[in-house]
Amino acid sequence: MLILSALTTKPSILISLAVTSAITLMPASAQESPAQTASTAISENVSSFERAAVGNDSGHKSSTAAADDVKPFDPIEATQAWLDSVPRNQRERSNTYFEGGYWLILSDFVVVAAISVLLLTSRFSARLRDFSERVTKVRNVQVACYAIPYLLLVYALSFPLNLYENFFREHQYGMATQSFVPWFREQLLGLALTLAGGVLLVVVLYAVFRSAPRTWWIWGTVVMIIFWGTLVLIAPVYIEPLFNTYKPITDPKIRDPILAMARANEIPIKQVFEVDASRQTTRVSANVSGLLGTTRVALNDNLLEQCSLPEIRAVMAHEMGHYVLNHGAKLLTYLGIFILIGFALTRILFDAAINRWGEKWGVRGINDPAGLPLLALILSTLLFLATPFLNTVVRVTEREADVFGINTSREPDGMAKVALKLGVYRKLDPTPLEEFIFFDHPSGRARIRMAMDWKAANLPPGESHASESQPATHY
Numbered sequence: 003m004l005i006l007s008a009l010t011t012k013p014s015i016l017i018s019l020a021v022t023s024a025i026t027l028m029p030a031s032a033q034e035s036p037a038q039t040a041s042t043a044i045s046e047n048v049s050s051f052e053r054a055a056v057g058n059d060s061g062h063k064s065s066t067a068a069a070d071d072v073k074p075f076d077p078i079e080a081t082q083a084w085l086d087s088v089p090r091n092q093r094e095r096s097n098t099y100f101e102g103g104y105w106l107i108l109s110d111f112v113v114v115a116a117i118s119v120l121l122l123t124s125r126f127s128a129r130l131r132d133f134s135e136r137v138t139k140v141r142n143v144q145v146a147c148y149a150i151p152y153l154l155l156v157y158a159l160s161f162p163l164n165l166y167e168n169f170f171r172e173h174q175y176g177m178a179t180q181s182f183v184p185w186f187r188e189q190l191l192g193l194a195l196t197l198a199g200g201v202l203l204v205v206v207l208y209a210v211f212r213s214a215p216r217t218w219w220i221w222g223t224v225v226m227i228i229f230w231g232t233l234v235l236i237a238p239v240y241i242e243p244l245f246n247t248y249k250p251i252t253d254p255k256i257r258d259p260i261l262a263m264a265r266a267n268e269i270p271i272k273q274v275f276e277v278d279a280s281r282q283t284t285r286v287s288a289n290v291s292g293l294l295g296t297t298r299v300a301l302n303d304n305l306l307e308q309c310s311l312p313e314i315r316a317v318m319a320h321e322m323g324h325y326v327l328n329h330g331a332k333l334l335t336y337l338g339i340f341i342l343i344g345f346a347l348t349r350i351l352f353d354a355a356i357n358r359w360g361e362k363w364g365v366r367g368i369n370d371p372a373g374l375p376l377l378a379l380i381l382s383t384l385l386f387l388a389t390p391f392l393n394t395v396v397r398v399t400e401r402e403a404d405v406f407g408i409n410t411s412r413e414p415d416g417m418a419k420v421a422l423k424l425g426v427y428r429k430l431d432p433t434p435l436e437e438f439i440f441f442d443h444p445s446g447r448a449r450i451r452m453a454m455d456w457k458a459a460n461l462p463p464g465e466s467h468a469s470e471s472q473p474a475t476h477y
């Protein structure tokens with residue numbers, strides 16, 4: 003539901019990396035479910051319990067007796083009731099889909115690693131560098147002459163996995179709406195953006211490698227943060243509109259309650275946007291994208307179509323949480339720390355590898371573009387190993403947005419329903435270890451439990467009397 007969560011191991015996703023992620027929810031078959039009935043029953047219990055409790059002032063004995071008759075709202079039971087409302091076959095299907103994703107993380111890594119090793123050991127990388135040196139004497143242009151064919155080759159060699167992962171598999175699980183031709187057209191557009199952004203980044207990084215061969219890992223981190231920040235800043239204006247149409251929501255029944263939540267939280271937005279995500283997917287989603295002046299809150303047409311107002315409010319309040327809690331800047335900072343550590347380790351590993359195999363591969367050192375596959379190999383290995391930590395950083399941030407969201411929307415049942423809709427593609431009830439390693443958002447169980455705990459706490463709307471809440475005009 004926020005930028006930066008698509009931390010994948012694929013180098014060809016440079017651009018889409020930073021753009022937006024999204025809380026990709028799915029159309030649910032669990033709309034009106036037993037849990038709802040259960041939860042209605044439970045909330046009725048709660049209100050009779052409340053009535054009993056309120057009666058405490060006057061008739062102490064009788065009210066205590068009344069409270070004994072009704073069962074207090076139990077968040078653990080309520081959470082289980084929501085989870086049990088999902089039919090078994092649906093649960094199994096979403097588990098299969100999500101667990102398949104674990105293997106895809108491994109496959110993506112293995113493919114990138116294999117391509118890198120192939121380019122190095124075959125000395126193809128060295129020959130490509132020699133070619134770029136024959137073309138021009140200008141160092142920056144040499145790097146570009148190396149990087150363009152390199153990026154194209156990596157895209158081509160990883161295309162079969164890309165096709166399976168993002169086209170066939172998505173269709174198999176009923177999440178994709180595009181036929182092959184429009185899908186492929188968007189792939190080419192993404193590739194063009196990756197080439198433009200990727201070549202620029204590689205040229206700048208190699209200029210850093212040449213001028214600071216020992217301390218490049220520090221300056222390289224600065225370059226990465228600036229690159230990433232710029233990408234996030236321009237994405238809503240220049241990148242996202244290439245794939246989808248954004249238009250302001252005009253229906254006051256949806257727009258006004260959302261803008262009211264924004265006003266209540268000092269969020270300076272005048273408009274909420276709708277994006278035609280149904281062009282690509284059936285998933286329900288919303289996101290905050292951009293930075294500083296380009297920040298935009300958008301919800302997708304699937305969400306508008308498939309969710310009730312309480313659910314929409316729950317989702318939008320979560321998105322506002324990202325905004326109010328400055329998650330864009332915070333994630334950029336965390337990412338900077340990860341990159342700094344990653345680059346420091348890369349420096350050690352790169353030099354060690356060159357000492358041992360440099361001559362064999364025809365790679366001269368860090369400032370030689372022929373070493374780009376080695377850089378990709380080391381960085382993707384580190385990224386792969388860091389998966390649980392990156393996911394945890396993002397998941398903790400998402401949990402903060404959930405806490406903000408539930409307190410702002412005050413829609414525990416809406417939040418639970420949305421969590422179930424997410425459960426169509428994200429495993430609802432994982433083990434703690436699974437959640438730690440693979441989840442970049444809290445699991446359905448964790449989210450529903452948070453909502454039910456909030457509901458059980460039964461916060462009063464505000465205890466001061468009307469006369470006290472008016473400012474004093476004189477003394």
Ligand SMILES: [Zn+2]
Nearest residue numbers: 003004400403
């Ligand atoms: Zn989020």
